[in-house]
Amino acid sequence: MGGSRSIIAGLVASLLASSLVPVGEVAAARKPEKTRPKQPQPSTTCEAPKFRIVVDVGHTPDSYGALSARNDPEFGFNFRLARLIAAKLKSGGFAATRLLVTDGKARPSLFKRVGAANDGRADLFLSVHHDSVPDKLLEAWEFDGAKSYFSDRFSGHSLFVSERNPHFTTSLKLARMIGRQLKEQGLRYASQYSLPVMGRYRRQLLDKDVGVYRYDGLVVLSQTRSAAVLLEAGSIINRDEEMEMNSAERQEQIAGAVAAAVGEFCERR
Ligand SMILES: [Zn+2]
Numbered sequence: 001m002g003g004s005r006s007i008i009a010g011l012v013a014s015l016l017a018s019s020l021v022p023v024g025e026v027a028a029a030r031k032p033e034k035t036r037p038k039q040p041q042p043s044t045t046c047e048a049p050k051f052r053i054v055v056d057v058g059h060t061p062d063s064y065g066a067l068s069a070r071n072d073p074e075f076g077f078n079f080r081l082a083r084l085i086a087a088k089l090k091s092g093g094f095a096a097t098r099l100l101v102t103d104g105k106a107r108p109s110l111f112k113r114v115g116a117a118n119d120g121r122a123d124l125f126l127s128v129h130h131d132s133v134p135d136k137l138l139e140a141w142e143f144d145g146a147k148s149y150f151s152d153r154f155s156g157h158s159l160f161v162s163e164r165n166p167h168f169t170t171s172l173k174l175a176r177m178i179g180r181q182l183k184e185q186g187l188r189y190a191s192q193y194s195l196p197v198m199g200r201y202r203r204q205l206l207d208k209d210v211g212v213y214r215y216d217g218l219v220v221l222s223q224t225r226s227a228a229v230l231l232e233a234g235s236i237i238n239r240d241e242e243m244e245m246n247s248a249e250r251q252e253q254i255a256g257a258v259a260a261a262v263g264e265f266c267e268r269r
Contacts, residue, residue: 046123046266048093053262054122055086056100056113056220058129058230063106066132068236069150070143074130077245081233082128084251088259094266098122110219118225124174124262125228127220130245131158131190132237134199155241156190157182157254159212160203160230162221170227172206174265178231179210181257181264190235231258 058078059065065074079101086099100116102109117125138149159175161168179189189211193203203213215221221228233254236242244250 044269046269048263048266049095051094051096051124051266052120052122053086053089053094053097053124053126054100054117054120054226055082055089055097056117056125056127057082057102058127059106060103060109062104063109066130066236067149068130068242069141069148069239070242071146071148072236072242074132074236077130077233077236078128081130081245081251081254084255085126085128085258088255089262092259092263094262111223113220114223117228118223122224122226124265125220125224125226126258126262127228127230129230129232131232131235133192133235134197134201136199137197138237149237150239151237152239154190154192155235155238156188157211157234158190158193158232159210160215160218160221160232161206161212162216162218162228163214164216164222165228166225167227171221171229172212174227174261175212175229176207176210177261177264178229178258179207179212181261182254183210185253185257187253187257190232 057075059073059075061075064076065078067073068077083099086097089097098120100113102112102116104112113127133151133154137151137153139151141148141150159179161171161175165171182189191205191211192198193201193213194205196202203215206212206214215230218230221230234241234245234250236245
């Protein structure tokens with residue numbers, strides 16, 4: 001695991017250094033609000049080669065999100081899957097797809113993401129994450145000689161949209177398409193978000209067939225000017241599912257489902 005982690009760190013360092021993903025500069029380079037020209041609205045039609053999709057890698061190398069049952073940071077899981085999703089979209093004709101990798105601390109990184117998407121006039125924003133559970137549900141075990149934490153109680157993917165997003169209906173439509181594609185792959189969604197045990201993480205279930213939840217306050221969903229969806233691809237705190245999320249087969253399956261859903265979304269626009 002340590003090996004793959006350092007490979008990821010190297011890849012991320014080179015990506016952040018390259019001009020392909022200049023997100024580190026976004027906040028500093030932004031013009032003051034008053035002098036900024038009016039932003040064109042995201043397009044209402046979809047021409048695949050020109051359709052600007054931002055695939056956002058959740059969290060940063062410094063603020064890596066959840067820790068898996070085997071002590072691997074969520075950021076690495078997000079990076080591998082988001083990169084694959086972006087590659088599949090590009091090879092499927094969405095040539096203007098961008099992988100968004102952000103550095104720095106958690107909270108400022110959220111606004112860097114929104115700034116990068118809005119300044120780049122994204123038509124679609126998709127944030128890729130992997131799930132954990134509230135701390136009170138964690139159980140201790142030993143992995144690799146170290147005290148570690150897990151919860152095998154819940155598993156599955158989930159999708160989130162914000163009603164505060166200016167394109168809420170469109171976001172919900174895309175989230176449902178992604179959910180349906182994942183369901184067709186035989187994957188089950190995480191149903192616990194509507195349960196009281198989730199406490200402050202409890203969410204309203206908008207689509208009980210394919211697992212779309214409402215998460216209004218999330219910065220990357222509510223502040224982006226384009227339609228926006230957040231995908232929790234699976235639980236890495238669940239010991240079995242962590243292994244599955246690490247497999248090339250599962251990553252291919254999820255990335256394929258997302259790309260197929262975006263293709264369908266574009267065709268119907
Ligand atoms: Zn996350």
